[in-house]
Amino acid sequence: xxxxxxxxxxxxxxxxxxxxxxxxxxxxxxxxxxxxxxxxxxxxxxxxxxxxxxxxxxxxxxxxxxxxxxxxxxxxxxxxxxxxxxxxxxxxxxxxxxxxxxxxxxxxxxxxxxxxxxxxxxxxxxxxxxxxxxxxxxxxxxxxxxxxxxx
Amino acid sequence: xxxxxxxxxxxxxxxxxxxxxxxxxxxxxxxxxxxxxxxxxxxxxxxxxxxxxxxxxxxxxxxxxxxxxxxxxxxxxxxxxxxxxxxxxxxxxxxxxxxxxxxxxxxxxxxxxxxxxxxxxxxxxxxxxxxxxxxxxxxxxxxxxxxxxxxxxxxxxxxxxxxxxxxxxxxxxxxxxxxxxxxxxxxxxxxxxxxxxxxxxxxxxxxxxxxxxxxxxxxxxxxxxxxxxxxxxxxxxxxxxxxxxxxxxxxxxxxxxxxxxxxxxxxxxxxxxxxxxxxxxxxxxxxxxxxxxxxxxxxxxxxxxxxxxxxxxxxxxxxxxxxxxxxxxxxxxxxxxxxxxxxxxxxxxxxxxxxxxxxxxx
Amino acid sequence: xxxxxxxxxxxxxxxxxxxxxxxxxxxxxxxxxxxxxxxxxxxxxxxxxxxxxxxxxxxxxxxxxxxxxxxxxxxxxxxxxxxxxxxxxxxxxxxxxxxxxxxxxxxxxxxxxxxxxxxxxxxxxxxxxxxxxxxxxxxxxxxxxxxxxxxxxxxxxxxxxxxxxxxxxxxxxxxxxxxxxxxxxxxxxxxxxxxxxxxxxxxxxxxxxxxxxxxxxxxxxxxxxxxxxxxxxxxxxxxxxxxxxxxxxxxxxxxxxxxxxxxxxxxxxxxxxxxxxxxxxxxxxxxxxx
Numbered sequence: 107x108x109x110x111x112x113x114x115x116x117x118x119x120x121x122x123x124x125x126x127x128x129x130x131x132x133x134x135x136x137x138x139x140x141x142x143x144x145x146x147x148x149x150x151x152x153x154x155x156x157x158x159x160x161x162x163x164x165x166x167x168x169x170x171x172x173x174x175x176x177x178x179x180x181x182x183x184x185x186x187x188x189x190x191x192x193x194x195x196x197x198x199x200x201x202x203x204x205x206x207x208x209x210x211x212x213x214x215x216x217x218x219x220x221x222x223x224x225x226x227x228x229x230x231x232x233x234x235x236x237x238x239x240x241x242x243x244x245x246x247x248x249x250x251x252x253x254x255x256x257x
Numbered sequence: 258x259x260x261x262x263x264x265x266x267x268x269x270x271x272x273x274x275x276x277x278x279x280x281x282x283x284x285x286x287x288x289x290x291x292x293x294x295x296x297x298x299x300x301x302x303x304x305x306x307x308x309x310x311x312x313x314x315x316x317x318x319x320x321x322x323x324x325x326x327x328x329x330x331x332x333x334x335x336x337x338x339x340x341x342x343x344x345x346x347x348x349x350x351x352x353x354x355x356x357x358x359x360x361x362x363x364x365x366x367x368x369x370x371x372x373x374x375x376x377x378x379x380x381x382x383x384x385x386x387x388x389x390x391x392x393x394x395x396x397x398x399x400x401x402x403x404x405x406x407x408x409x410x411x412x413x414x415x416x417x418x419x420x421x422x423x424x425x426x427x428x429x430x431x432x433x434x435x436x437x438x439x440x441x442x443x444x445x446x447x448x449x450x451x452x453x454x455x456x457x458x459x460x461x462x463x464x465x466x467x468x469x470x471x472x473x474x475x476x477x478x479x480x481x482x483x484x485x486x487x488x489x490x491x492x493x494x495x496x497x498x499x500x501x502x503x504x505x506x507x508x509x510x511x512x513x514x515x516x517x518x519x520x521x522x523x524x525x526x527x528x529x530x531x532x533x534x535x536x537x538x539x540x541x542x543x544x545x546x547x548x549x550x551x552x553x554x555x556x557x558x559x560x561x562x563x564x565x566x567x568x569x570x571x572x573x574x575x576x577x578x579x580x581x582x583x584x585x586x587x588x589x590x591x592x593x594x595x596x597x598x599x600x601x602x603x604x605x606x607x608x609x610x611x612x613x614x615x616x617x618x619x
Numbered sequence: 620x621x622x623x624x625x626x627x628x629x630x631x632x633x634x635x636x637x638x639x640x641x642x643x644x645x646x647x648x649x650x651x652x653x654x655x656x657x658x659x660x661x662x663x664x665x666x667x668x669x670x671x672x673x674x675x676x677x678x679x680x681x682x683x684x685x686x687x688x689x690x691x692x693x694x695x696x697x698x699x700x701x702x703x704x705x706x707x708x709x710x711x712x713x714x715x716x717x718x719x720x721x722x723x724x725x726x727x728x729x730x731x732x733x734x735x736x737x738x739x740x741x742x743x744x745x746x747x748x749x750x751x752x753x754x755x756x757x758x759x760x761x762x763x764x765x766x767x768x769x770x771x772x773x774x775x776x777x778x779x780x781x782x783x784x785x786x787x788x789x790x791x792x793x794x795x796x797x798x799x800x801x802x803x804x805x806x807x808x809x810x811x812x813x814x815x816x817x818x819x820x821x822x823x824x825x826x827x828x829x830x831x832x833x834x835x836x837x838x839x840x841x842x843x844x845x846x847x848x849x850x851x852x853x854x855x856x857x858x859x860x861x862x863x864x865x866x867x868x869x870x871x872x873x874x875x876x877x878x879x880x881x882x883x884x885x886x887x888x889x890x891x892x893x894x895x896x897x898x899x900x901x902x903x904x905x906x907x908x909x
Contacts, residue, residue: 210294
């Protein structure tokens with residue numbers, strides 16, 4: 107089975123870990139964001155980033171949180187193809203990443219609304235979601251009425 | 258010093274299978290620079306995980322791509338099974354492997370046809386696709402659908418294949434072998450094909466490793482990268498499995514790797530059919546993914562390693578589902594091999610990475 | 620060549636050639652489809668295509684290319700008429716080259732990158748087959764002692780007997796002239812190539828219909844050159860010529876379906892090599908013998 111190894115780090119340690127992985131010959135597999143619960147203080151949400159590296163049959167995942175307004179360092183100079191995922195994270199979640207090798211500046215995906223996966227960063231989307239679904243919280247979706255759901 | 262022209266290649270182009278846009282800076286039929294751009298087919302499928310519950314989402318993952326449809330539904334189902342700690346019955350695992358290897362055969366035959374079309378050999382293109390119809394016929398007979406066939410869901414597979422039908426599948430594949438042998442000889446040894454494919458888009462093993470390529474694109478440069486070596490599911494019961502490799506690293510090598518993988522898939526299917534046990538085909542799924550749980554998984558799709566990440570939050574909607582497809586990484590490799598190539602080779606270079614942009618952009 | 624023969628050729632070639640060319644093109648598509656395991660379009664499909672194209676609106680932004688394409692068509696008709704009227708073979712060869720050059724200028728005038736690169740490739744194609752065509756004309760003169768096409772009807776044996784190697788070289792180059800794989804670099808009937816549609820990318824409607832009809836006239840003319848090698852003073856020669864020409868056309872379709880497209884460097888190298896070796900040997904031998 108794929109090894110399920112999750113390591114919690116902080117945002118500033120990312121670069122150090124990426125350089126270590128590259129020196130040891132690990133390959134870069136994935137980076138993605140996922141929205142945690144709404145940050146009560148501001149309109150933007152906290153995004154949890156996941157970076158995955160693999161070598162042979164081992165796989166390790168680094169997890170850390172990005173608060174609204176924080177800037178990440180790019181690893182695309184170490185791993186060239188990280189630029190695709192970094193541009194995507196910027197377009198979908200509104201995460202600022204500095205130093206991407208080919209930076210599309212928000213024009214990577216042609217989206218009709220900015221940062222759709224992180225709508226807390228856009229007030230107009232929040233208002234529309236509130237109207238359609240009655241809630242704009244993406245961590246707590248409507249709970250089903252019966253506790254045992256038969257598939 | 259010739260005049261520099263900028264040729265917009267794609268997204269609408271008769272030779273491209275998928276909409277990718279490349280701005281080629283060309284000087285006298287030689288490409289100086291190539292800047293790729295995607296984003297024409299982004300449908301926001303990952304956001305749908307918050308609207309469709311985790312059992313319905315299988316249908317969404319299937320529709321990410323027409324060619325890798327079964328691979329994505331299988332990857333999703335296996336990830337959720339790891340997330341919830343389910344152990345599905347053996348027969349379901351074997352059936353998944355059989356359908357997945359059939360997907361691999363039909364994807365590689367499709368790609369071989371497109372490659373032949375790319376270098377102007379239309380006859381070979383038509384013959385490859387005519388052969389592929391046999392595989393699509395198998396899909397239709399066993400599941401009812403030719404391309405997107407909803408055979409996989411969380412907990413197992415939705416329908417069974419009778420033992421008699423299984424033997425029929427092996428018979429059809431054996432019948433395809435002799436015709437496929439003819440096509441293989443043309444692809445590998447015909448002089449005009451070799452003239453177009455040899456030496457183009459060369460990537461050394463170090464380049465392939467530093468670019469973190471995936472799938473046959475990496476294996477053609479000598480990297481041993483194949484998720485089936487993990488031995489998860491039905492792949493763990495194979496007697497022996499060695500990825501098909503090549504040392505040459507050019508377009509011809511990539512063609513050879515994919516062409517030989519078709520034979521390997523046929524052998525795997527025959528082995529699975531001979532060993533398949535008689536157990537139920539699915540497990541009833543009770544409950545929901547627990548709060549704060551997360552799972553990762555990867556699957557060897559026809560194009561390379563597909564990575565899945567799922568996060569549960571105690572409700573029937575997943576908090577996040579992430580799919581990283583092999584073409585997202587192979588695009589970096591594509592940019593590298595497009596620099597300095599001939600204009601006539603641009604289409605071939607883009608095709609040899611086997612682009613599946615609809616997977617990349619979801 | 621008299622005025623009467625010119626008028627007869629004008630009416631005959633001008634009206635019969637497009638019909639023959641259309642049927643040849645239709646047969647080409649049908650046989651190709653059957654070789655590929657498909658059903659294929661009806662044999663009159665090229666005629667339906669041209670009729671559809673003539674009915675379309677003209678939406679091109681560039682009107683100069685209409686003039687050039689019309690001149691290309693006119694030159695192709697003129698070359699064919701001169702040939703069948705028994706005129707000067709050298710003149711026929713140059714006029715048909717002029718027709719291709721007008722098409723190239725039409726592609727350049729459109730200022731689209733695909734058409735420009737297609738035009739460059741067409742120029743290279745012309746450079747590939749021109750040496751052979753000129754050497755073939757010289758060989759013809761040496762064999763027949765006259766540049767007139769009508770002189771071949773006074774011979775006692777077909778010129779293929781004295782010019783076998785030139786005939787073989789001409790067949791090699793015929794693949795380029797008929798725009799078939801492996802040499803369909805700049806324009807072919809299949810749109811799946813790097814340059815979208817090559818030199819005719821920016822043409823549509825009536826202009827594209829004129830290009831299509833030009834190709835019909837050209838194809839008939841080139842197959843007639845094949846027949847020229849097999850005609851002599853008796854009417855059996857004409858029959859043999861027609862049968863052999865059809866057989867060669869079928870051979871070209873077979874070759875088209877069995878080769879990938881080559882790059883221009885390979886095309887230039889191979890056509891010049893074949894031309895140089897075969898034609899020189901044949902002409903030298905002919906000059907020594909006679």
